[in-house]
Amino acid sequence: MDAPTTTSADNGTSGGGAGWFTPHTQPETTPGSEREASEGNRLAGMRPVGRTTADTETDQQRENAGQPVVTAPATDPYVPAQRSTSSAPPPAPAAPQTAVPARAEQASPDAVLIRRTMAEVAPVADKVTSYFYALLFVRHPDLRSLFPAAMDTQRDRLLKALLTAAEHVDNTPVLVDYLQNLGRGHRKYGTRPEHYAAVGECLIGALSKYASGVWHPEMEAAWVRTYTTISQVMIDAAAADELRAPAWWYAEIVAHDLRTRDVAVLTVRPNQPYPFLAGQYASVETPWWPRIWRHYSFASAPRHDGLLTFHVKAVPAGWVSNALVHRSRPGDILRLGPPAGSMTVDHTTDSGLLCLGGGTGIAPIRALVEDVAEHGERRPVEVFYGARTDHDLYDIDTMLRLQQTHPWLSVRAIIDQHAHLQLPDAIRQYGPWSGYDAYLSGPPGMIRNGVDALRNVGIPSERIRHDSVEELVGAGD
């Protein structure tokens, strides 16, 4: 679930021009390897800007300290779009869901060429993916250790993230935000600036092979420009982040509460302060599946004791979720990536909050309620909590307790078995919702249907917030 943007609105497209971002610095032109040299000048533009002093010091300090240098995949699956945030190695940036594809007449020349490539390779996406990783690991075997041992479930995340980002080159504000989060999130994998050139080289190698029917020098130049921009934003964001935050946090499990057969509430204590906002999420790595990270929303607002809580549902074939629910115990140590996501409360307004939480999606909704309470505001908060059965309402007691304490809060449970309507449709029976901002959290299908239902009751897209569906698809396993 790494990725940005929380609204369902079109975040705009810059359109026209030579690109959506101008790097602050020119790509470094230090001598490359023999292979790079043999690739000619085309890759020169891909070399990331030189590392900063901060970069170097941080890596050295980390090694001197004997900390593991994480070599995780340069990509995380989660990408931003609605989860307004996200960070992970070239995790698959799910381009802003809210982003409306630029109309053809608005697209920049590079965007047109990028989309032409994408259309060409779409039917053979699996082959492109396999070839890309084969190239990467054959040409740069040292990068293999950055990825999980078993790549079945997420081998295409990096590539997906890059391609998604490239496809949205014209959607500047959302993409920059997304890429900055991605760059910060990649620090936990041990991604270094020089890795970006290797990835870019193999990306172009794979695309030029499978889009050979339409490939030409100007198309390659468009990819070089776009990838250079993408990588530069990520590198800069990571360098800035190194000055103020660790690449990851260790967190000890201090409580493990099995609420149902497959849902556990985990409370963890980070080894150092972990600043975040209610509504955000963290990537989590377990000791049993090194370098495999999954996103989980914080289930409470920041606490004075610094503890963090996650709701985890074990899903079939979900390595991380099953380990967290069925294997982990107090005393086990997890690793946490930086917080991400923009499904946060705007405290500059007094709009009401209409919150839809499906299943474990109630976790960030609860955090939002606590956040409103903590700010001492008396804005109306209406929570619709959906579950398949009564038994699956594992956190209803807490929500009802909050309702008793706060007169501005209303909590309604919508049980699939009892209701004639699914969760999102139930909101039509209440309202009006004109003075409300909407927050959705739950399975991808609920988010999609929920956005439609909310628009139908008159809530404009820019007032509908949720994490990216792309992230959610890969988040819970």
Ligand SMILES: NC(=O)C1=CN([C@@H]2O[C@H](COP(=O)(O)OP(=O)(O)OC[C@H]3O[C@@H](n4cnc5c(N)ncnc54)[C@H](O)[C@@H]3O)[C@@H](O)[C@H]2O)C=CC1
């Ligand atoms: N920030 C976020 O958006 C978060 C999302 N999640 C995601 O929430 C999901 C929770 O899984 P479960 O507890 O198994 O939920 P679930 O599959 O049991 O669904 C919970 C409820 O959501 C509603 N719902 C589900 N599918 C729907 C559809 N297609 N249309 C309309 N309503 C629908 C129904 O009311 C259902 O009872 C996971 O996919 C997890 O990744 C979890 C935490 C935070």
